[in-house]
Amino acid sequence: MRPEREQTIRALFDRYIEMYASRDDDLTKHFSENFSGFAGGGDVLVKDRQEWINVTRHDFAQVPGRIRIEMLDLCLQDISGDVVIATAFFHIHLPFDEAFLSQETARLVLMFRREEEDWKIVSSTISIPYRLVQDGEVYPLRNLYTRNLELERLVVERTRALAESNSRLEVMSNTDSLTGIANRRSFDSTLAQEWNRALRAGRPLALIMLDVDHFKHYNDHYGHVAGDDCLKALAQTLLKAERRAGKLVARYGGEEFVVLMPETTQKEALATARHIQKEIWELALSHAETEPGIVTVSLGAVSMVPTMEHTPDLLLRQADAALYRAKSQGRNQVRGSEE
Numbered sequence: 001m002r003p004e005r006e007q008t009i010r011a012l013f014d015r016y017i018e019m020y021a022s023r024d025d026d027l028t029k030h031f032s033e034n035f036s037g038f039a040g041g042g043d044v045l046v047k048d049r050q051e052w053i054n055v056t057r058h059d060f061a062q063v064p065g066r067i068r069i070e071m072l073d074l075c076l077q078d079i080s081g082d083v084v085i086a087t088a089f090f091h092i093h094l095p096f097d098e099a100f101l102s103q104e105t106a107r108l109v110l111m112f113r114r115e116e117e118d119w120k121i122v123s124s125t126i127s128i129p130y131r132l133v134q135d136g137e138v139y140p141l142r143n144l145y146t147r148n149l150e151l152e153r154l155v156v157e158r159t160r161a162l163a164e165s166n167s168r169l170e171v172m173s174n175t176d177s178l179t180g181i182a183n184r185r186s187f188d189s190t191l192a193q194e195w196n197r198a199l200r201a202g203r204p205l206a207l208i209m210l211d212v213d214h215f216k217h218y219n220d221h222y223g224h225v226a227g228d229d230c231l232k233a234l235a236q237t238l239l240k241a242e243r244r245a246g247k248l249v250a251r252y253g254g255e256e257f258v259v260l261m262p263e264t265t266q267k268e269a270l271a272t273a274r275h276i277q278k279e280i281w282e283l284a285l286s287h288a289e290t291e292p293g294i295v296t297v298s299l300g301a302v303s304m305v306p307t308m309e310h311t312p313d314l315l316l317r318q319a320d321a322a323l324y325r326a327k328s329q330g331r332n333q334v335r336g337s338e339e
Helices: 003-021 025-030 049-062 141-173 184-201 215-222 224-241 266-283 312-328
Strands: 031-038 068-080 083-093 106-115 118-127 205-212 248-253 256-262 297-304 334-336
Touching: 003 025, 003 068, 003 083, 003 106, 025 031, 025 049, 025 118, 031 049, 184 205, 184 248, 184 256, 184 312, 205 215, 205 224, 205 266, 205 312, 215 224, 224 248, 224 256, 224 266, 256 266, 266 297, 266 334, 297 312, 312 334
Parallel strands: 031 118, 297 334
Antiparallel strands: 068 083, 083 106, 106 118, 205 256, 205 297, 248 256
């Protein structure tokens, strides 16, 4: 092909691409009266110039903003003195966030014919694997909008499901699997939070630590299934016995439980511990290996106002020491930090 001829075909093609990309209505002036072609998303042959003008204007109205044509390959053919063809392969980048078309390869075949003093477009066939184009569309935007709405709904549902799943996991990670009350992890976290809160406010924080008396003998005598049922019953009794706001009842480990109580003095902590002891006594759970013949507990109850010089471990150590005194002095009793 002669260079000047190739230059002419390239100029015709470039003019078309620029006018199409910029959504220039003057492009319709270059359609031949004998025009025919296929629109990108359709399978109907257009044989009428005015119909093709309508298709083009609908295209421009559907996507009014400038589009970007990313050229991949271009083939120019000099058919005769007054007929030339340009075949192009490219990606279309629409002015939307959705990049679904930019991944598709479009093929455009343009035939130009010299009519009097001007070159006219006599055929345009663009092939794009849109698949989802609906009637009356050049680009599958209605389907895109519908799909985006569906995706948005799906995102909302998935986000909600994920939040619910995370919430359940959070609850599970902070819950004792046997008794259904807070576990050691939850207690340690809450103790640190309440200690810091009491430190800032200069208010007392109390802790009751209790242990089931002779629980090993209970398991040996009644079996571990009965032992688990006993711990479950005690956990529910603790929840019912201490209902104040902000408190936390947790299984500390094995047959040991703790009750953390903000804004609670030593006197109030001891009173609460005795109330818990009474509630458990009234359960009257059989325990043949103890003198009373029922399940009893030993309790240590302490309260202190946190200071910068100490950590929450001090409260734990003092409660544990009080519990040890209760057990070493005969069990089934309450002891506090002052004793």
